[in-house]
Amino acid sequence: MADLKVNIGGLELKNPVMTASGCSGFGTELTDFFDVSGLGAILLKGLTLKNRDGNKYPRMAETPSGMLNAVGLQNKGVDYFISKIYPEIKHLDCALIANVNGSTIEEYVELTRIINELEHIAAIELNISCPNVKEGGMAFGVSCPHAGAVTREVRKACSKPLIVKLSPNVTDITDIARVVESEGADAVSLINTLLGMAIDAEKRIPLLSTVTGGLSGPAIKPVALRMVWQVSKVVKIPVIGLGGIMNATDAIEFFLAGASAVQVGTALFKDPLIPLHIVDGIDNYLERHHFGSINQIIGGLQM
Amino acid sequence: MADLKVNIGGLELKNPVMTASGCSGFGTELTDFFDVSGLGAILLKGLTLKNRDGNKYPRMAETPSGMLNAVGLQNKGVDYFISKIYPEIKHLDCALIANVNGSTIEEYVELTRIINELEHIAAIELNISCPNVKEGGMAFGVSCPHAGAVTREVRKACSKPLIVKLSPNVTDITDIARVVESEGADAVSLINTLLGMAIDAEKRIPLLSTVTGGLSGPAIKPVALRMVWQVSKVVKIPVIGLGGIMNATDAIEFFLAGASAVQVGTALFKDPLIPLHIVDGIDNYLERHHFGSINQIIGGLQM
């Protein structure tokens, strides 16, 4: 067994494979299938201060090698999370990372402050890239000043490792990455979904209640890989790569491009066991290629 | 037979289905298969003033529901085009549209001026969105001032309908569309390829000689559709939609989203006859839904 431990901005993980936020619920749905102690970390479903109903049905459309979603951060709010969900998950033998959302900087900060108190939350992922909410969300992630400001303020409220999740819907993602790094992010994760749309040609209506939604799955992998490669060249903090990862080979590609860890999102819908298969596959790859540690292939692309 | 004629900024087309630039050569490769008079228009392979060898092999990588290319505008230059190719194609019974490229505004203008003299070129598509060249190309398409400047200068040299081809690799494509409209574009076409990357995990090398390349095919259709929808709401000039169109249903979706015509690119590699099947399929759709003309469904999405 090769050494799969990675350190993401102070967060020690037993292996570099996490589930992506919004694709693995609060972890309990996964325990119906397997023992989550095999995962590097679970990214919890996006949280907001108050209850959010999310967007209207339909929220999903299948696309070539991918899907669009328009969930819109449905969750019962942080109080409910702390009283009902956190007690159920806090003893899971797996790092838990909260995904923090807001419509204003104040909301982001307040939510961070609350979650920062929770002992069993290992890190905070600041989501400035949700394309499915009217206010906040992606608006922060596509502008350097906004991305910088929210990171700066949240940083003050956050003593845990702070990961900022970037939007791919930008002209130059390295600009945003540099700004959040300079404002104190301990790591960046990328990419969130690409803004897309689907239409029912027969009915002449949009397939999503919100018209546009977020594109995820294998279709976006080439874009995600490119952005991870670009960003990892310009920042010193660790990069967490995601976007269309379906198997160990995909994950290895992200490590080679410069990711220090990966997240698995849409693939979970196809098979919740995929993250475990990926852990095994990475181990197998490292052994086959005679690497003792995952750290030896991070950024290992030969040009 | 429904009325399929469309008018794209002064250019009358017998039907709204064109082949995309770089995916249909100079038209002669298609005539080996079928009579091109069934096409609305052929977009010629990207031209430059001087010979360009393009990028090194390998230039192509297959991706989930799509492909990356890094051709890099290989062509023998406009003089060769005029002396050797143009005479072979000028009598094709199909509108020919030249795709114009440059590294500087001066190059764009000079090339436009030369091509503007060619009687059988029906229109000019200004490509400010090629991701595969070191200079010019996409650099113009991702900045409002640059996109505006090149459009303004080319417009002066161009008495034919001028279509500006936009890059999807931007934060807000409507900004770019508005600028090129205000600088005199008669139409916009979108989208060019998304910047992506692919890696050979076993060999730990990039699959493209250029590392990054342009992503095309069904994978990008949701993004293309979204951008066509966004742009068609904010400009008055016609929008030509493309990106992952494989069949008539895909094409109809683009019309509903606001496109006045479509281009078929990567699909040609799968089957060069697809544009003709699309023409038939559109006709069939219009009849089935009791529309007398294609114009009745353009922008016809019901919200």
Added chain:
Amino acid sequence: MSKKAVTELTVLENLPCGRNQSMLVLQGEHDLLPVKPGQFVNVEIPDNKEVFLRRPFSVFRVDEERRLLTLLVKDLGKGSHSLMQVGTGRKLNIIYPLGNGFTFPVTGDRPLAVGGGSGVAPLLFLASLAASAGIKMDVLLGARSAADHIPVNTVAEDIRCFFTTEDGSLGASGLVTDHQVMKQLDSYNRIYTCGPLPMMKAVAALAKTKSVTCEVSLENLMACGFGVCLCCIEPTVEGNQCVCTQGPVFNVNDLLWQI
């Protein structure tokens, strides 16, 4: 042991079963997990390049001893069409058991099931287990024409089954809601319904006027099927609920349907 599994079952039979419908008999290598009527499986669609996500199908029948799990697949589009072509011997990857399932009737209950379209499978599964438990359940199935119904001999003998067809070619003429049994709802104390939305709403409306408990099984679009994506939601008195975990079966009173 895990409560849910991702597993491969072998296609033992794939039989035409009424127009554009197949009965897909799948066999497990190991013992199956317990499945209740109204629960479903999420099937990975093989071979079809245009299908990315799994497709959910209600369980029609289970034979624990022979490790058989049977589905009724109606040709409604890309995925279902592909499943209908799958050859015997082929392995299908499924996730199961999913969803809550129907409230099982208790002795003394007089239950009625009303179904149509792709909603027939879970109702017949329920009726047949009820019969085994000594509870007689009436089943009313509607379709356009005789050919669209599952063959009558497919329905277990111990189930009293009524048919309606729009063209009168089998059973009573008209929609299920026109059928005699729907005029005698007082003789039932529980109604289960699954099928096209307009049908379910019409049935639920009649049940409401007679104050008969009514459970509906929804077929909202799903991405994951096990509660993590929040794509399949239905508005309820408790807020948006996941059809895949908190349903697919709901008491109609909990839904915000305008009926």
Added chain:
Amino acid sequence: MSKKAVTELTVLENLPCGRNQSMLVLQGEHDLLPVKPGQFVNVEIPDNKEVFLRRPFSVFRVDEERRLLTLLVKDLGKGSHSLMQVGTGRKLNIIYPLGNGFTFPVTGDRPLAVGGGSGVAPLLFLASLAASAGIKMDVLLGARSAADHIPVNTVAEDIRCFFTTEDGSLGASGLVTDHQVMKQLDSYNRIYTCGPLPMMKAVAALAKTKSVTCEVSLENLMACGFGVCLCCIEPTVEGNQCVCTQGPVFNVNDLLWQI
């Protein structure tokens, strides 16, 4: 009439043919377009969700009368693996005929073909047509082991065929370039080669020292196969040329190989 066609052929046979290799016999409904040795077809790969583009395969054999077109498919990855599983009766969509083909030998020529890997098909096609035209062509095929060679009885009787294997299990031991015939290149005036790049380069280098005309058939990655995408290019003395239209066969002197 069109020079090239997109058409469906039916799989008449799909036979194992040496280790990890299949012989795929395809039949047309109508007369086939003429195909020359060295030309190829671009095959749409069915069923495999991970394959988006077509895959090019050289033609191994043509039977005009029975409208048969045969390919030799080696399992090199996703697409070829899928093709090897395709059942008889299945239709395959192909684009053909593509590429330039070999320069056909003329009476008096003493040609030699040297192949290996996935490069065997076009050479045996050429040799067999040459034989029919009364031109004897020698063929030298290399592989790792006997099991990797196509069965000897697959080679037409009128072709003199030499084999090499790295383990000595069939024919001479070693690489093709170690074989006796390569030491007697003076007795040939034309060499055709197709197979792994290192093999072709080694053959071309030997041909060069002996000033024997050498044609190589390249297998560059292709997207379209008919000249519109410019993805398959090879640097030549005339600049970048498309392997799919200006090749796949090149005179080695036109290439910029360092040999």
